Amino acid sequence: MLHEIGAEVAHELEEDRPPQGGPLYQTVSALIGTGIGVVGALLSWGYGLGSLHEPGPGLWPFVVSVLITVLSVVLLAVGRGLTDSEAFTRSSALPAIGIVTFIVFAVMLPMTGFEIPALLLCVVWLKFLGGETWRSTAIISVATVAAFYVLFLYGLGIPLPHLIAL
Structure with a gap:
């Protein structure tokens, strides 16, 4: 059996x-x-x-x-x-797309702050590369950006360009 x-x-x-x-x-x-x-x-x-x-x-x-x-x-x-x-195969392009989106994130970071590019990166990776639902993409993206915001700015004291000053 x-x-x-x-x-x-x-x-x-x-x-x-x-x-x-x-x-x-x-x-x-x-x-x-x-x-x-x-x-x-x-x-x-x-x-x-x-x-x-x-x-x-x-x-x-x-x-x-x-x-x-x-x-x-x-x-x-x-x-x-x-x-x-x-x-x-077609799925072989996913890592290349991930790298390109990360480069876009790095370029946007000094211009728009941390929050917007980080949120966009999470959405692209979860929804379009990972195939998650819109609901889980929204929840996980917002929670991830908030966690990294708190971790970098308050936990580690790393000065990131950011739009929201808490």
């Missing part, structure tokens, strides 16, 4: 998977990851690394970017022999 249920679940999961890619997909993914890591490292270097005792604003983004770069280069070296890649 349990064996039959397990086989049925495995079959359903297999049907939901995107089509398999090949070595080309592994290579393209590794090159994209390497590019993201290198650009992130260069940008974070510009913010200043500081030291481990007095970290600058770019230290941890730099560390993460170097890690992304190293892992992507390893994938580039050994990935052609792996068989677990997935072909690019």
Whole structure:
């Protein structure tokens, strides 16, 4: 009985998977990851690394970017022999759209304050990228922006550009 249920679940999961890619997909993914890591490292270097005792604003983004770069280069070296890649589908564009909306958020932040771009980012990510209902999108977006507002301004004392002064 349990064996039959397990086989049925495995079959359903297999049907939901995107089509398999090949070595080309592994290579393209590794090159994209390497590019993201290198650009992130260069940008974070510009913010200043500081030291481990007095970290600058770019230290941890730099560390993460170097890690992304190293892992992507390893994938580039050994990935052609792996068989677990997935072909690019329409859902492959979702992370790229997420990155673009985050860049728009960063551009809008100094011009309009924290609240408006943060609320718009939450709505886009929840409703359009995540497929949530309008009701849950509205509730979660407002609650998230309020929580981050309180956390950054009052909990951590980080001065963000903001429209609402409480």
